[in-house]
Amino acid sequence: MKYGLQFRDIFAAWDSILDGVLVTLTLSVWTMLGGLAVGVTCAAAKVYGAGWLKRVVTIYVEVIRNTPLLVQLFLIFFGLPSFGIRLDGMTAALIALVINLGAYTTEIVRAGFEAVPKAQMEAGHSLGLSGLQVFRYIVVFPALKAMFPALASQFVLLMLATSVVSQISVEDLFHAASIVQSRTFRDFEVYTVIGVLYLALAFAFRGLFAGIYYWAFVRR
Amino acid sequence: MIRTFSYIDVMYLVAAARWTLALTATAFAGSAVLGLVLAIARISPVGPLRWLTAAYIHVVQGTPLLVWLFLIFFGLPLLGVSVNPWLAAALAFSIYGSAFLGEIWRGALASIARTQWEAGASLGLSVYEQLRHVIVPQSIRIAIPPTVGFLVQLIKNTSLAATIGLVELTREGQLTAAGTYRPFAVYITVAIIYFAMCFPLTQWSRSLERKLDVAR
Numbered sequence: 001m002k003y004g005l006q007f008r009d010i011f012a013a014w015d016s017i018l019d020g021v022l023v024t025l026t027l028s029v030w031t032m033l034g035g036l037a038v039g040v041t042c043a044a045a046k047v048y049g050a051g052w053l054k055r056v057v058t059i060y061v062e063v064i065r066n067t068p069l070l071v072q073l074f075l076i077f078f079g080l081p082s083f084g085i086r087l088d089g090m091t092a093a094l095i096a097l098v099i100n101l102g103a104y105t106t107e108i109v110r111a112g113f114e115a116v117p118k119a120q121m122e123a124g125h126s127l128g129l130s131g132l133q134v135f136r137y138i139v140v141f142p143a144l145k146a147m148f149p150a151l152a153s154q155f156v157l158l159m160l161a162t163s164v165v166s167q168i169s170v171e172d173l174f175h176a177a178s179i180v181q182s183r184t185f186r187d188f189e190v191y192t193v194i195g196v197l198y199l200a201l202a203f204a205f206r207g208l209f210a211g212i213y214y215w216a217f218v219r220r
Numbered sequence: 221m222i223r224t225f226s227y228i229d230v231m232y233l234v235a236a237a238r239w240t241l242a243l244t245a246t247a248f249a250g251s252a253v254l255g256l257v258l259a260i261a262r263i264s265p266v267g268p269l270r271w272l273t274a275a276y277i278h279v280v281q282g283t284p285l286l287v288w289l290f291l292i293f294f295g296l297p298l299l300g301v302s303v304n305p306w307l308a309a310a311l312a313f314s315i316y317g318s319a320f321l322g323e324i325w326r327g328a329l330a331s332i333a334r335t336q337w338e339a340g341a342s343l344g345l346s347v348y349e350q351l352r353h354v355i356v357p358q359s360i361r362i363a364i365p366p367t368v369g370f371l372v373q374l375i376k377n378t379s380l381a382a383t384i385g386l387v388e389l390t391r392e393g394q395l396t397a398a399g400t401y402r403p404f405a406v407y408i409t410v411a412i413i414y415f416a417m418c419f420p421l422t423q424w425s426r427s428l429e430r431k432l433d434v435a436r
Binding site: 065 | 281294402
């Protein structure tokens with residue numbers, strides 16, 4: 001059987017695809033912000049917190065990093081209603097993604113702060129700087145610089161991983177693919193186009209992060 | 221028919237985990253073969269080979285695994301190639317895994333000092349012999365901890381095979397949740413089984429990292 005590739009029908013459904021791109025972008029950006037907030041909080045708790053707090057954070061990080069995102073998503077979306085907590089798809093997706101990304105971010109942020117040599121902080125203290133001043137003038141900048149590349153690649157991986165939210169029928173870019181597929185039955189073309197769009201998004205985010213890195217750390 | 225979530229269901233879930241492990245093993249084998257080729261091509265002196273493999277890695281690392289799964293499982297049959305879920309999953313995971321494993325191994329190979337190659341060459345070894353006897357034995361030590369870490373990623377990623385109907389741990393969980401109507405208990409059990417598979421590997425990877433680091 002000969003099969004002619006035909007993209008016309010796919011591009012005709014550009015409105016569904018564009019809606020999907022916007023949902024994926026929205027979900028990604030909010031998750032990055034939320035995950036960063038969770039990560040910074042947990043990293044601070046792990047470094048400066050009391051013993052029990054450190055253990056709680058460690059358990060959180062290990063549990064999340066050693067189970068699949070898809071199962072975490074199912075647990076929140078399908079599991080929580082057993083306790084009367086009924087979330088719509090978008091909220092459940094956002095919660096699951098933030099919890100997931102937060103665990104990875106915690107480790108990256110912690111490693112970034114630990115990358116600053118202790119001797120530099122001691123030098124700051126011996127110059128009479130307060131704890132806050134040492135943090136502000138000595139620790140923050142090199143730590144951010146050290147953690148930035150790892151954070152950026154984790155964020156791009158996260159953006160790609162948001163595609164699993166289509167499995168709880170959030171209408172993201174991957175979900176748009178199945179809508180167009182059911183209209184056109186051109187699976188190969190649909191998933192090729194969607195793949196290229198994800199690739200473009202990944203490049204856009206990488207470019208954005210490289211730009212931020214240059215602007216913040218290289219230029220001065 | 222709704223039944224209760226009981227001991228026997230837990231045993232079924234544990235039994236389904238063997239398909240997760242089988243898929244992981246298949247995917248790892250495929251990723252390793254492809255990844256090795258990629259890693260060597262990435263450090264080869266032939267320019268076009270380097271650019272081509274770099275492009276492959278960028279494309280694969282810039283697209284979601286789900287797209288590969290669906291492209292192969294739903295897309296290939298339209299082109300006249302019939303694939304079952306197993307073949308599709310094995311293929312998709314091998315493509316996806318090779319890009320990551322290829323980069324890990326390229327990094328390990330590239331971390332060996334240039335002078336080691338030169339020392340091999342000055343002993344009269346061919347390029348293959350330099351790689352085989354000088355470079356690879358040293359870079360394996362560096363490559364092992366991240367490779368074990370990658371295995372954890374792979375186990376977790378195999379859960380996506382559930383979306384094309386392959387009955388592994390997550391899919392079995394979906395079926396059990398639908399049958400018992402106890403999604404929370406079922407997915408917690410599924411998560412615990414994944415954790416039991418992944419956590420020992422994570423710890424092992426960490427201890428290897430520490431051990432091999434101290435020995436340097």
